[in-house]
Amino acid sequence: MKKNILFVLLDQFADWEAAFLAPALRGGVTPDLPGRFETLFAAPDGQPVRSIGGMTVQPDRDTTALPDDCAGVILVGGMSWNRPEAQTVAPLVREALGRGLLVGAICNGASFLAANGFLNEIRHTGNTVEMLRAWGGERYTGAARYEERQAVRDGNVVTANGSGTLEFTRECLLALGADTPEAVEASYAFNKQGLYRS
Amino acid sequence: MKKNILFVLLDQFADWEAAFLAPALRGGVTPDLPGRFETLFAAPDGQPVRSIGGMTVQPDRDTTALPDDCAGVILVGGMSWNRPEAQTVAPLVREALGRGLLVGAICNGASFLAANGFLNEIRHTGNTVEMLRAWGGERYTGAARYEERQAVRDGNVVTANGSGTLEFTRECLLALGADTPEAVEASYAFNKQGLYRS
Numbered sequence: 001m002k003k004n005i006l007f008v009l010l011d012q013f014a015d016w017e018a019a020f021l022a023p024a025l026r027g028g029v030t031p032d033l034p035g036r037f038e039t040l041f042a043a044p045d046g047q048p049v050r051s052i053g054g055m056t057v058q059p060d061r062d063t064t065a066l067p068d069d070c071a072g073v074i075l076v077g078g079m080s081w082n083r084p085e086a087q088t089v090a091p092l093v094r095e096a097l098g099r100g101l102l103v104g105a106i107c108n109g110a111s112f113l114a115a116n117g118f119l120n121e122i123r124h125t126g127n128t129v130e131m132l133r134a135w136g137g138e139r140y141t142g143a144a145r146y147e148e149r150q151a152v153r154d155g156n157v158v159t160a161n162g163s164g165t166l167e168f169t170r171e172c173l174l175a176l177g178a179d180t181p182e183a184v185e186a187s188y189a190f191n192k193q194g195l196y197r198s
Numbered sequence: 199m200k201k202n203i204l205f206v207l208l209d210q211f212a213d214w215e216a217a218f219l220a221p222a223l224r225g226g227v228t229p230d231l232p233g234r235f236e237t238l239f240a241a242p243d244g245q246p247v248r249s250i251g252g253m254t255v256q257p258d259r260d261t262t263a264l265p266d267d268c269a270g271v272i273l274v275g276g277m278s279w280n281r282p283e284a285q286t287v288a289p290l291v292r293e294a295l296g297r298g299l300l301v302g303a304i305c306n307g308a309s310f311l312a313a314n315g316f317l318n319e320i321r322h323t324g325n326t327v328e329m330l331r332a333w334g335g336e337r338y339t340g341a342a343r344y345e346e347r348q349a350v351r352d353g354n355v356v357t358a359n360g361s362g363t364l365e366f367t368r369e370c371l372l373a374l375g376a377d378t379p380e381a382v383e384a385s386y387a388f389n390k391q392g393l394y395r396s
Contacts, residue, residue: 007253016217022251023213039252048256053220054237055205056256058246125394150392163392194348194361196323 002038003071005102005176008063008089008109009043013078014162015053017106020169020191021074029179029187036178040067044085052078063088066095071176077107077162082115082135090116100156104172107162111135114142123147123154127161166192200236201269203300203374206261206287206307207241211276212360213251215304218367218389219272227377227385234376238265242283250276261286264293269374275305275360280313280333288314298354302370305360309333312340320352321345325359364390 005025007018025037043049046062066073073096080086093113096103105113110126113119115135119126120142126132129146150164153171160168170188174181203223205216223235241247244260264271271294278284291311294301303311308324311317313333317324318340324330327344348362351369358366368386372379 015221016214018251018253019214019217022253023249026252027250041253051221052225053216054224055216055220055239056258058254058256060254128393148394149396150394161393163389164394167392191361194365195325195359196346196348196362198347 001069002036003069004038004040004067005071006067006073006092007039007041008073008075008092009041009049009057009059010076010078010080010083010086011043011049012080013049013051013057013076014107015051015055016165017078017109017162017168018074018076020165021104021172024169024173024187025176025178029173030183033179037071037176044088063092066092066101070096070101072096072102072104072156072172074172075103075105075109075112077105077109079108081108081112086112093118097156102156102158102172102175104158104160104168104175106160106164106168108135110159110161113157113159114140117141118157119145119159121145122157123152124157124159125149125152125161125164126159199267200234201267202236202238202265203269204265204271204290205237205239206271206273206290207239207247207255207257208274208276208278208281208284209241209247210278211247211249211255211274212305213249213253214363215276215307215360215366216272216274218363219302219370222367222371222385223374223376227371228381231377235269235374242286261290264290264299268294268299270294270300270302270354270370272370273301273303273307273310275303275307277306279306279310284310291316295355300354300356300370300373302356302358302366302373304358304362304366306333308357308359311355311357312338316355317343317357319343320355321350322352322355322357323347323350323359323362324357 349365
């Protein structure tokens with residue numbers, strides 16, 4: 001029985017930020033080998049959400065609870081993480097952290113973690129430390145642990161900026177043991193560099 | 199009135215292959231400037247399709263016709279371009295080519311173009327020339343015009359391999375005049391290299 005990874009999408013989510021991780025988990029990191037996880041997509045109230053690119057996604061479930069057999073939750077960035085409906089996601093993050101599951105947050109997903117005080121005790125990154133300060137106000141006291149890197153993994157928490165999709169994917173796959181480290185690195189290099197060098 | 203770009207999705211489409219182009223068209227190439235196009239997503243019979251990553255997309259329309267005010271059609275790669283339902287897309291491509299609209303095809307979208315004889319007279323690329331030969335059989339006579347590059351634009355036709363998402367995006371944006379060439383290049387460089395270099 002494969003474990004589930006829950007992707008949280010809000011309206012105006014960033015099309016590209018789950019677009020490498022979800023297929024690597026479900027479809028496989030290594031070509032022609034099956035994926036080791038199932039993916040589920042959640043949105044507030046279980047209602048459809050539209051990406052920045054205009055694609056309408058019908059979610060599999062709402063954001064009231066983690067699924068059974070959950071191995072991680074991924075906050076996909078976008079334009080709505082400062083809106084009221086995002087607050088339904090904070091209890092999911094708290095539960096996932098308490099159970100030692102993977103929590104991945106990219107772009108404004110990381111901003112949301114800062115705004116809710118989840119980044120104060122761990123090494124992390126995001127869309128610049130200034131943005132985390134702006135989102136977090138006095139709830140964000142972790143600026144000394146901010147690292148200027150594409151993606152940062154500290155224990156079970158992976159953060160990234162919005163241009164760090166591939167590095168975010170790599171760190172989440174490594175954290176989950178989704179394939180061998182060599183296979184994860186090879187997949188990263190292929191996507192980063194491309195089949196052809198021009 | 200913004201013109202429409204039609205993205206064609208089949209079941210088991212590749213999550214990442216439209217994930218930079220659609221938001222750049224609809225959300226804008228330059229941060230804080232609006233996009234110059236609308237996006238529409240089509241699938242056979244207008245029925246929901248699921249990505250390789252497991253995301254269920256509710257399409258805006260079926261594949262029987264190009265939308266009004268159409269400026270281009272994008273064939274998003276995936277695992278179903280050799281299935282019967284893909285053949286509903288060939289007339290759309292033929293009409294778009296006849297009207298001089300942008301036709302973009304990535305990964306097995308390009309394989310599909312080869313299989314239907316659309317790549318024989320133009321410079322192009324794809325998932326290796328061997329794969330285009332395998333898909334096209336005697337209908338593919340364009341191997342001498344195959345180029346080992348991430349993405350190739352010849353007139354209004356842009357092709358790419360499945361790792362060439364960013365280069366495909368760049369060439370389509372340039373072909374459409376979605377922003378200035380400098381802005382398109384800056385967006386490409388940001389996404390390719392990232393905010394941070396480690």
